[in-house]
Ligand code: MD3
């Protein structure tokens with residue numbers, strides 16, 4: 001079905017040009033050497049995510065059998081998350097100038113058949129700051145609904161270099177990734193899609 005775009009959802013197509021996308025990917029390669037992608041599992045059930053993840057910045061989002069949470073160390077290496085690249089801090093300041101400093105950048109890596117079911121982002125202590133998303137690599141279809149489960153949803157394609165800002169009412173909207181268009185981008189040499197989400201976690 002279709003529904004109006006939630007207030008506070010802003011899509012900035014082509015925010016990062018090709019050169020900036022390549023620089024981000026280079027920075028991410030370095031980050032992933034120190035903080036390798038891990039495959040989270042769902043709390044209680046232990047069911048594996050199809051997406052692999054890592055983080056940079058002072059805090060990182062993790063999910064394991066015990067629950068979802070933010071923590072300062074990688075769940076497998078036990079070392080602090082790498083620093084956030086300057087280009088991402090600059091993005092945050094540009095699109096969320098009123099918000100306190102970003103504390104976490106979740107790195108999601110989607111292979112062709114990976115998906116992310118409809119969910120709300122509500123593990124943060126504050127919802128005042130927006131969530132800022134950067135797409136790199138293959139195009140994806142993302143779906144966004146309202147703040148309750150089971151309502152109408154709208155779908156959008158997110159291509160490499162696109163930025164999405166989820167503020168206001170959209171901050172607590174249900175959202176997910178339905179599919180990845182394999183081979184739609186040559187940015188990542190082995191294909192797939194990277195999504196970065198910048199978040200404020202703690203109250204200031
Ligand atoms: C936030 N990631 O990591 S980002 C997630 O493309 C996540 O990997 C997706 O959902 C991804 O939690 C989507 C873009 C997005 C879209 C709608 C949202 C983030 C949103 C609505 C509310 C809050």
Ligand code: FE
Pocket residue numbers: 119120121175
């Ligand atoms: Fe989310």
